[in-house]
Amino acid sequence: MKSPTRRSFFRRTGLYVLGLPFVHLRKQLLGPGKDDPSLVYFTNGIKVTELRSHSAIIWTRLCAQMHPVPVRHERVDKGGTDFPVAFNEDMPVHEMDGAVPGISGEVRLIVHGAGKKTTTEWFPARESHDFTVHIPIRRLDAASHYTVIVEGRQSSSDKINRLTGEFRTPPIDTAVAPVLLATSTCQYFWNYDDAERGYQSYDSMRRMKPDLFVQTGDYIYYDRPGPMATTVEKARHKWHAMNSWPSLRTFFQSTPIYMLKDDHDLLSDDAWKETKPLGELTYTDGLKLWRENVPLEDKPYRTFRWGQDLQIWLVESREFRHQHQDIPAAERSIWGDEQKAWFEKTVKESDATFKILISPMPVVGPDREKKADNHSNSRFQTEGEWVRNFISDQKNMYIVNGDRHWQYVSKDINRDLWEFGSGPVSDAHAGGWKSDDVRPEHRFLRVKGGFLTVEVDRKEDTPFIEFTHYDVSGNPLHREQFSETIR
Ligand SMILES: [Fe+2]
Incomplete structure (x- = not known):
């Protein structure tokens, strides 16, 4: 059976919904606002990848808008799959259903866990890599709960936006x-x-x-x-x-x-x-x-x-x-x-x-x-x-x-x-x-x-x-x- 220790405070309370960028939350509370052109967004989320007992790599992508382009096309069942109806394959990509344009900037992590707090350097989000960023984390403790705050900004003079995630490292062998x-x-x-x-x-x-x-x-x-x-x-x-x-x-x-x-x-x-x-x-x-x-x-x-x-x-x-x-x-x-x-x-x-x-x-x-x-x-x-x-x-x-x-x-x-x-x-x-x-x-x-x-x-x-x-x-x-x- 699952150990109660890994049901974190975050999960028990559902507070991890606050992992939504705080700026987003404010905008949601105040009603629909326009994207702030001075911010970056984490519309494609984050991923904790290649987790081991003592390391992980965090993936994210800096995005220029808070939400993807809405799904507008109807679907037809083609047997074994659905297809979009009358989808114009030649329309501009940024207008397609689900589109999320990227934006240049930089990303860092604040990692809390096992009684320690670490802040990484800023890593660039470049167009040549589709604005994706991979940040390695080392020296983690095994079998420990961590929260990771991902911070992004366009440049050092711009406002920071955030997304929070959590993970638990595997135990030792x-x-x-x-x-x-x-x-x-x-x-x-x-x-x-x-x-x-x-x-x-x-x-x-x-x-x-x-x-x-x-x-x-x-x-x-x-x-x-x-x-x-x-x-x-x-x-x-x-x-x-x-x-x-x-x-x-x-x-x-x-x-x-x-x-x-x-x-x-x-x-x-x-x-x-x-x-x-x-x-x-x-x-x-x-x-x-x-x-x-x-x-x-x-x-x-x-x-x-x-x-x-x-x-x-x-x-x-x-x-x-x-x-x-x-x-x-x-x-x-x-x-x-x-x-x-x-x-x-x-x-x-x-x-x-x-x-x-x-x-x-x-x-x-x-x-x-x-x-x-x-x-x-x-x-x-x-x-x-x-x-x-x-x-x-x-x-x-x-x-x-x-x-x-x-x-x-x-x-x-x-x-x-x-x-x-x-x-x-x-x-x-x-x-x-x-x-x-x-x-x-x-x-x-x-x-x-x-x-x-x-x-x-x-x-x-x-x-x-x-x-x-x-x-x-x-x-x-x-x-x-x-x-x-x-x-
Ligand atoms: Fe498949």
Whole structure:
């Protein structure tokens, strides 16, 4: 069960709504005002990223207006997704639904926690990086609650605006502590299910107060209309529009996020380094924009602990592909040699009770027969078998994946190997599988949206791990629990 200590005063009282810039609050109380041209705004929120026991990187973007351009277009259901009606792809980007222009300036952090207060230097927000800012925080204490006040201004002579967030650092590797992880995948702007807040799933996850959130890719969809991301400007707009939904903003103010990329938030369907540009948008552009929005200090694949009982591996599945059809099937690779060696070594070295591979794509499946993009597809049979064998050989190791637009639990027919697919973030995004097409691998199948949680804790000193699928409202649908002693 969750420790009461991490339910902070902020959360208990709901005071973190005051994390809205105070100037905004005053304006809201006094009635609708115009944006103050001397201020910067945090309309795209903040993200606590790459949180470890002793460090984190704070992400934000300086914005020129308090609110995004309102959503004005009607939608039509195209089956498996909604599309905007009569959307003029050539209109100026700053007029598009969800647009949030950026502004140059500078940002600093004031970090309170563990009996200390630290103020960082000012970091520049530059147009060349779309006004995004990444600020590393070091020397944090493990298992401690922190508040972070993000301050922004146009220049040293201008007024400061603020946004407040909070997080709790993971415990040290040898500490026994409960952990609640939430994960979701696949969110297209026009598939929102709350006209004010964006996606119900994010508000439902926030109510559960997870310790961490993993977004397993397709955070945005460059290759869907409203607009199609055929230029760098339109591609950046997709991030602005997504990040300004209130349900995401409030969730990320109090929940650390770890992000994986997939094809649609890199370039287009099944993208890899040889995929042709989407209009003017190239694979190289896609990589640069992803890094603007996802602060990483090193490789895109990484592993981290959450105390004695959990270690997580986040893998990269787009950048290192070796997949030409004319090379022998046995040599085709999604991960690449370096990542495979890292994965094998770090898993073997781990003494965590439970281990989870979080993959932006299925490893077990089942998937549609015509697909040729992931480890469950025949094109990558050799590497897929290697991954499945390796994981099933480990004690207490599981797979959590994104990408598929339906929720499922599957167990490999040939091995003791379980996979949990979170499903897309909203119902309008669900499709691609028939509800009655239940295969022998399936332990749960639902062609709808929602999310997945993973809880690790102990009952009378026996560690257990529990995977729960939820609908978008936060109603539990299916649970699988494993205890350390029974495997
Ligand atoms: Fe997707």
